[in-house]
Every structure is written in structure tokens, then in C-alpha cells.
Amino acid sequence: MNPNPETPPGQPCPCANGKTRRNFLFLVGAGFNALAGVLLTLPLVGYVLSSRRRKLPTQWISLGPVAKFPTGTTRLAEYRNPMTRPWDGKTGDIPCWVRSLGSGKFQIFAINCTHLGCPVRWFEQSRLFMCPCHGGAYYEDGSRAAGPPPRGLFEYEHKIENGELVVKGGFIPTLARPLSTV
Numbered sequence: 082m083n084p085n086p087e088t089p090p091g092q093p094c095p096c097a098n099g100k101t102r103r104n105f106l107f108l109v110g111a112g113f114n115a116l117a118g119v120l121l122t123l124p125l126v127g128y129v130l131s132s133r134r135r136k137l138p139t140q141w142i143s144l145g146p147v148a149k150f151p152t153g154t155t156r157l158a159e160y161r162n163p164m165t166r167p168w169d170g171k172t173g174d175i176p177c178w179v180r181s182l183g184s185g186k187f188q189i190f191a192i193n194c195t196h197l198g199c200p201v202r203w204f205e206q207s208r209l210f211m212c213p214c215h216g217g218a219y220y221e222d223g224s225r226a227a228g229p230p231p232r233g234l235f236e237y238e239h240k241i242e243n244g245e246l247v248v249k250g251g252f253i254p255t256l257a258r259p260l261s262t263v
């Protein structure tokens with residue numbers, strides 16, 4: 082009886098050591114599958130690891146002399162995004178709200194609402210930040226007052242250097258990437 086049905090009777094078996102052509106093809110197929118599996122997994126692993134080691138693109142940026150922000154006022158200021166390219170035009174200018182508390186103390190808020198990102202406006206008379214999109218409101222210290230926002234305004238780190246107010250800015254904060262834990 083012929084032990085290998087693929088080998089015609091009387092012909093020598095081409096597969097020594099008990100390996101058949103079918104086994105060989107099976108191993109090649111399994112190898113390709115394993116390789117494809119590794120290649121498909123690599124981008125996913127890279128994505129997960131990169132989100133851990135990616136540093137936020139922040140820089141210290143001057144908002145101008147401290148004297149521009151008198152005590153007791155909340156004023157709109159603007160800085161140029163350091164990640165901007167020349168063709169970005171006005172979209173590279175990032176506005177923020179500066180609240181001057183006196184004695185060199187400030188709060189600097191990102192302009193985007195923490196709900197869906199619309200720019201909030203400051204209303205001096207009610208001393209509230211209001212969002213025009215869905216009626217979100219924030220107290221003057223940036224904490225949430227009413228409406229859909231899930232938290233208070235994002236607050237920039239800042240310092241005073243050579244008489245200038247300097248913020249750590251460079252990207253639009255979101256719930257996933259807040260500027261701080263405030």
C-alpha cells in the first residue's frame with residue numbers, strides 16, 4: 082500500500098523525514114498569518130504607547146507687560162501659537178481671558194468652553210463668563226456656574242518674568258488634555 086496518497090505508486094516519496102507538501106504549505110501559511118498578525122498589531126501598540134510618552138506641545142509665551150492687566154479686571158489677551166505655520170494666518174492667534182486679582186496674582190483661562198469648545202465671553206455686569214452655544218455659564222473664578230459644561234474653564238499655568246505676564250500655552254485644551262487639574 083502507498084503510504085503517501087500524493088505520490089504515485091512506484092515513485093520515491095519527495096518528502097523525506099515525514100514532511101509532506103501539505104505540511105510544508107500549512108507551515109508557510111501559518112507563518113504568513115503570524116507575520117500579518119504582528120504587522121497589524123504594531124500600529125495599535127504604537128498608538129497606545131505614543132499617547133503615554135507624547136509630551137504636550139507647551140511653551141512659555143508672553144502676554145505682554147503686567148501693567149496691561151489692572152487689578153480687578155478681566156481682559157481678553159492673545160498669544161501666537163508657537164506651533165503655527167506661516168500660512169495659518171489669524172488662526173494661529175489664541176485668545177485667553179486674564180483675570181487680575183492684584184498683588185501679582187492672576188488667573189488665565191482658555192477661551193474655549195469645556196462643553197463643546199465655543200468661545201466664552203466675559204460679562205462685566207453679571208461677572209460671569211457665558212457661552213453663546215448652549216447657555217453654559219462660569220463664575221469669575223472660572224468655576225462652573227450652570228448649563229451643560231462638565232467642569233470649570235481650563236486654566237493656564239503662568240508666571241511673571243521681567244515685568245511680563247507669561248503663560249504656558251501652545252494647544253487648545255480639551256477634557257482629554259486639560260491644561261491642569263483645576
Ligand code: FES
Pocket residue numbers: 194195196197198199212213214215216217228229230
Ligand atoms: Fe458651551 Fe455647549 S459649547 S455650553
